[in-house]
Amino acid sequence: QSVLTQSPSASASLGASVNLTCTLRSGLTNYAVAWHQKRPEGGPRFLMKVNSDGSHRKGDGIPDRFSGSRSGAEHYLTISGLQSEDEADYYCQTWSVDLSWVFGGGTKLTVL
Amino acid sequence: EGQLLESGGGLVHPGGTLRLSCAASGFTLSGYALSWVRQAPGKGLEWVATISPTGRGYYAESVKGRLAISRDNSKNWMSVEMNSLRVEDTAVYYCAKVLERWLVQDTFDMWGQGTAVTVAS
Numbered sequence: 743q744s745v746l747t748q749s750p751s752a753s754a755s756l757g758a759s760v761n762l763t764c765t766l767r768s769g770l771t772n773y774a775v776a777w778h779q780k781r782p783e784g785g786p787r788f789l790m791k792v793n794s795d796g797s798h799r800k801g802d803g804i805p806d807r808f809s810g811s812r813s814g815a816e817h818y819l820t821i822s823g824l825q826s827e828d829e830a831d832y833y834c835q836t837w838s839v840d841l842s843w844v845f846g847g848g849t850k851l852t853v854l
Numbered sequence: 855e856g857q858l859l860e861s862g863g864g865l866v867h868p869g870g871t872l873r874l875s876c877a878a879s880g881f882t883l884s885g886y887a888l889s890w891v892r893q894a895p896g897k898g899l900e901w902v903a904t905i906s907p908t909g910r911g912y913y914a915e916s917v918k919g920r921l922a923i924s925r926d927n928s929k930n931w932m933s934v935e936m937n938s939l940r941v942e943d944t945a946v947y948y949c950a951k952v953l954e955r956w957l958v959q960d961t962f963d964m965w966g967q968g969t970a971v972t973v974a975s
Contacts, residue, residue, distance in 0.1 A: 776961035778899070785948050785965035786891075786899065799953075801963055833899050837959050842912060843889065843901035 743767050746775075746834050746846035753852040759822040762849050764834030766815040773836045775817045777810060780848070781830045789832075792817060821851075829853040856881035856964060858949050863969030866939055874969055875933040876949030884927040887952035889962060890934050892945035892971075902947070903934060906958045917943075939973045946970050 747765040754760035766773055777789040788801040792810040800808070809820045821828055834846040862874040876888065889904040904912040905923045913921055917936075925932040932949060947969055950962035 774961070778962070778965075780893075780899070785967045786950075786962075787965065788953075788961065788963040791953065791961050831898075835899075835961055837961065839959060842914065843891075843904065843962075845891075845899040845901065848898040 744847070745770065745841060745844045746836060748832075748834060748846040748849045750847065751850045751852070753854055754824055755854045756824055756826065758824050759820060760824060760851065762819040762821075762832050762851065764817040764819070764846050766817065766836065768815065770836070770841075771815040773838060775810075775812070776835045777808075777817075777819045778833045778835060779830045780833060781827075786833070789819070824853050826853055858951065858964060858966035860947065860949050860966045860969040862933075863947065863971045865972045865974065867975055868939060868941055868973055870939050870973070871935065871937050872939060872971060873933055873935045874947055874949075874971070875931060876966060878930045878951075882927075883925065883930050883932065883951070885955040887958045887960070888925065888932045889950045889952065890923070890947055891950055891962070891965075892943075892947045893968075894942070894945040897945075900945075904952075904958065905932060907956055910958075912958075936971075939971075941973050944971060944973050 772794045776791040778786040780786045790800040792798045831848045833848045837843045890902040903923045911923045920938045923934045949966045951964040953960045953963040
């Protein structure tokens, strides 16, 4: 079982909202999770970190349209008011002394 | 606004050596852990190595023994020497800064644009 599991793809219409899911492996539900956006060109972009208590910290300049939440082992990245530039790959990530730094497989988001 | 800039990528034969560098501008790297993350063609992000603020290195199993990460805080610079390169090391390599100062185990809040490494004969 992978440490982090993401659906390979998601799609939603321009202006709509979408929830991307990242599932932590059993036994790791108290780990913090971060989200990163990767467009085809350029480096990844840090979106936010969601702690085990649900508190979060967003990256500089990340619009309010991006929000994160968690419920048990499930972590959610919600993007509202989808814009064309939101079309990208989204990676969740966690870390620990035992795991080092681990990324999910990524979700390719298509904006219709 | 701070940024990271990688350099040193290129084409290298299997078994060869390459040194990648990451320079910071607009802020000081001192006190921050720094990492290399790669993305192979058509694949996802993969953590490769991290150096702590005090210079201790951490390596993924896939590169352990072949990579050596180092830093020079006075030059605001980090590098990784990659030896015994394999075809499967072909990827774009990104340097990244860990979010919180003096923490090693944390996420990455700043990324570079990447430098491409191709290992082929």
